[in-house]
Amino acid sequence: MNKIKNFDQYLILLTAAGFAAIGVVMGFATIEHFSNTLADPGWSQTQVYLDYVSRYDRILTPLIMFEILLLAICIPRRFLQDKPLLMISAAILTLAAIMFLIAGALLSITVILIFSLVMQIVTLAIFYLRYPVMRFLKAGKTAQFGSMIAHLGILIFIIDVIAIKDQAVHLRVFWIATFFIVCGFILLFYPDILKGKRGQA
């Protein structure tokens, strides 16, 4: 059980590290935006702006992929033991690397996202059937359910923004993702809300 706890902790630390890296990219983008505006106030109407957007999209993509991969690993850890968990994590990483080399970032992210989405739905189904060996960091079935729903919503949101941003159905999917994210966070943070009591930390 201690090994699992350490694995969980490493996943949390890696998640935080990924977020920190995303934060650094945001910081650099802000500095560059400011610097470009000082040099030429009308730069956002030029090709320089389009190059800036495209470059930072490319820089951010692997970091988003990294976070999605961690999410994909976090999901099976809810119901797998050490060795199978490490094996499936390695399989996910290998799949992602192969897809990236063969088909590029967009398709590999999309495949990993869809894989994560399927895993999350399977996890929800198992939760619903009360599979006994699922592990969560936060006790309470409502909080557990909320966590799964929130992460499902985040996955749908990322799929929506990356893969179907230019399609007519984009905003509808966005609102579905928003619904899941908001409901998920409410249940995660205030699990007693369904009982009409004050939520507990």
Next chain:
Amino acid sequence: MDVNSYLSTREFVSLVGYPLSIFLLAVSLLLLVAANSGRKFRPYCGPLFGLQIGVIGAGFLLIIYLHVSIMQNLPLVEPFSGSVIGRFYIPPWVESERVLYWLLLVSVIAFRIFRRQPSLTGRAAVPVFMLAAFMVILENPFKDPLISFHDGYMGFLQAVSLSDMAAINDSLRSLAGKMFGYYNSPYMWIHPPLLFFGYALFTISVMFLSYGEGRNNKRRMKLAYSHIKLGFLVLTIALLFGYPWALTAWKDLPWWWDPKVNSSILMWVLYSSYLHTYLYYSQGRLTKLTYFTGMFAFAVLLFTFFSGYFIPGVHSSS
């Protein structure tokens, strides 16, 4: 259209509101002193909080009075046909009014802390005073009420009086764009108020974090967590509702990778990191990381807010 009526209302609001804001600052200072002077003066905090919130409420009544006057007396009229394009329904948290709104929320949350945990009122009163000082000295909504809107509308009227076709077209297009994409947008009633509610919760939380992450401060860290938790939920909803608004209001503008968008996402990411690492805080692990992430996230919040003044972008006032 009755511009004179609007101008008189604006002058009245400024005349009454400005001394009211100075009084508010004095009350905030008294509150800060009373809250930090030990048990002897702590009972005075209750009435002072009541007075503080009451004065802010009076300030908002003045602001609403001005906004109603704008709605009634300053329609947007097409100057050649005389047809009314629309009326301005401006919420009471635009331009410098948002700081008063932020102050109101921080005051209410601090009052709640006073009622439940009186010993912590001292720190909770600090952001109340600092925000009041910032508002009165630098972002006073009563000193020159709604200056950006006022200048825009008056510029339009001036262009019409001078029959300057180019200026008329420019100002009409700008005002109409702001009317439908900004002032009258339903998102205006969701995105900004929720954002500042989140800011208020994070502002109070940092006061608890400032005690440090040590073992003796577990209760305060838990209080910080409970405020950050709600703040994060509210911030997430606010940011999510900002996205479809940006798609419609800024569809032809370069808002992606805008500095404020970047720093808002950074802030969200940092608070998300805090919530993840806090899962281990209660087990005595990742304590320093949790603490520093929370503190740094608030620093980014301040940067996000102030960047609008110094860093140009679609979101900024600079």
